[in-house]
Amino acid sequence: MILYYDPDKQSWFHTEAEQEYTFGVDEIPVPYRNKPSSSSIPFHLGYRKKNNLGPFLGILAGRKNERNIIGNGPLFKKLQEEILDYGGLSFVFTLEHMREQQVDGYLYLPYKEQWLLVKLPIPHLVYNRLPFRKMEQTEQFQSAIRLFQKKDVCFFNPSFLDKYQLYKIFKEDAHLSRYFPETILIQDRLSLESFLDQHKDIYVKPSNAAKGRGIYRIMKNEKILVQGLKKNQTFTDFDELWKEYRAKLTKVPYIAQKSISPLLHEGNRYDFRVLAHFDGEKYIVTGIGIRQSVEQSVTTHIPNGGRLIPQQEVLKEKDKQFIQAVVQRCGEILTKEIGFFGEFSMDVGLTENEDYVIYEINSKPMSFDEKDIEEARVRQLVQLFGHSFYTDGKGFRYLF
Template structure:
């Protein structure tokens, strides 16, 4: 059916006489009008039991100030364009916009290429795209979670993932544990020194960092070499290293991870960047991007000097099979241990002996440079929205 929004009076309504409709998770009655005004905006929506219209999908983003919202604006626009084609509505909102009964949402109108601020009911689903961990650590966020639980709103993805917590969870799994490099939480000087002494070659990074930020490679020989994204240092002993890096390694939780000798392609390491989604029954691979280090060997992230290479250069059928098996298992474990993850990504690779390794799992995947993967991402998300509404 057609649901209208009157921007002048800021109300939603329908025009079907002798019909009663509701919208939002609270099943709020939709007012009736005999006809729309010239300024009214029509939306073609699906309808489930009790004539509840939708789906209404809220995309939770961050707020920089009163006027500016932080988030992946291009993804938000593409989601709205796709969900409109599937008889739904998506809108962007922030924690500050959320009330007990309604929310002030930013709704994108593709045919006008503009955003419209509207009042909406509490949505059926909330897609968590808060950009910073600190936003999830506020009482405001916890209050929102309680509201969604109380109203039985489908909420995903529930939070950022902590690297060490993930390692503890997955290292105990009989099927996946062997694919994760040995990892410790750096609790003090002794823990790092002992780990470096044991393996001679390790990675050190913040437990909550992303995109390769704050990562170092430490190698112990006659001297200790520390390689960052842009510079290298050599230290005569661990005392010198600790004095230089103590502040960086203790101001926030950091992990140390055994370095894996990677399989090389044309002289440089490469990784698999895997995007995965739940399809209503199981977790499936949405796309696989290949990233290779070029300017430095610490990370393959493109913003830090990595590059994209075609799948056909390195990806084999057995790799695809392994990745699909890992995606399914990872999704099941994440949902069981942390909460429902409709979407996540995995950074994986191969050792020089061609054994598989899993480096990281991310709950809020960055945009992929491959257009076909981004297009598939939008399609799969909208299909998932429809699954939970119906």
């Protein structure tokens, strides 16, 4: 059917005289008009039982100021284009735009290449793309969560992930525990010093950061070497190191992780960046990108000097099989312990003995530089949103 939006009167309507339609999770009746005006914008939508139109997808983003939204604009546009082809509608909104019965959201119109601010019902699904952890710690966010629960809105990817929380969760799993490097939460000087004395080569990084921010490698021999993304420092003893880094390592939660001797390719470390999605029945691998360090050995992230290398240079069939197996298990555990994750990403590596290692899991994957992976990502998300809508979200809220 065709749902119209009248930008002059800021209202939605349909033109099928013998039909009654509703939209949004509250199943709000859609008004009837005998014909659209010249300025009305048509949207071709599907519907489920009771002629409830959709799916209506709300993409929760951050707000910079009155006129600007923070988020992955290219992804939001691609989702809107794809979901329109699917027979649904997506819009971007912020916590400040929410009301009890409606939300002010930004619709992207591909044929005009512009955004339109409209009033919409509370959506059937919300895709959490808040860009900063602090936004999820506000009362506004908690109030929104309560509203979604009350209305039975399917909420995808409930929060950012804490590295140490994840480590503790996955260490309890008999199958996965072996793949996570030994990790501690740095609570004080003694905890870090003891861990460094034990392993001699460790990484320290914020428990609540991503993209390689704030990461250091610390190696102890006669002296102590600290490698950062931009500079290296040498200290005579731990007293000197602690004096220099105490404020940084105690201002926010930091973890220390045992260093792994990685398998090298052409003299440099590399790892697999894995994108995974739930397909309605199981977790699947959507794409695998390969990242290699070049300018420094601390991280392989491209913004920090890493580079992309072709799959055929290092990725083997056994690697694909391993990654698929752990993706399924990790997805099950995440959803059971934290909430439904429709997508996540993983950093997976190999030791010099070709044993597998899981370095990190992220709930809000960054954009992949590989165009084919980004395209597959959009397709998987839209199929997932549609599957949830047409099955009333069954199997999505309490999966395992």
